[in-house]
Amino acid sequence: MNDLAIDENGDIILNAVGDGLETVNDEWDDIAQSVRIILGTRLGEYVHDREMGLNRINLFTGKDGKINPYLIDDINTALMQDERITDAEIGDSFFDAQNRELSISIKVNLATDESRQLEVGVNANDFI
Template sequence: MKSIKVDQNTNDIVFSHSNGTFDYVKDNDALAQKIKILLGTNLGEIIWDRTEGVDQNSIILNGKRPDVIETVITEYLKRALNKFVTCKVTTLDFDKKNRVTNLQIAVNLHNESSVNLQVIGGDH
């Protein structure tokens, strides 16, 4: 898998002005980038298809329940990637008002690839 690289901080496409080409990511880096973009799209956010996106409200409302977060993300990625996917929450931190401030997950695609990625907060 090869994709045009997206800057993690600005979400802009990375373009090298010195040689006039786009930067690319491959393999697990491309998969991690794709998953992060998918998880950054809230359910109903896309005007032309309100059925697309992950139900971020379920993640927010169930912030103290890793099992619910894993289920929401797993079911969404199964549909979005059209592959068998498992998701495991590896880090889950909260602020004083019980809001998720740091969420890291491990995603496995059956017989293909696995990636660990920062979903919310932490150092990019």
């Protein structure tokens, strides 16, 4: 079974072929989408799974382009919600305080000993 594909705004992607719904067919695209969903969901927000999502207490408290060090732990904890992910390493990150945007490079390691670098962005204005 394939998951429905969503765009960077969280909208389902429609196409003109077949049933009109785009699906995620590649495992890494599915994992990247899962990471975006987890980090884009406030912990406790999803009523069907209150344990899903990111604790946002430390999300937008960084200064001078740096993220709050506690946020790294929060992100790692959140990403472990996807059972395919065994470890995640936060690489380069940038916090734009004026626009309330966070860009993170994450190396995701899987149980299959595969790993991949993912780029994820979170914007606080999406959660007001």
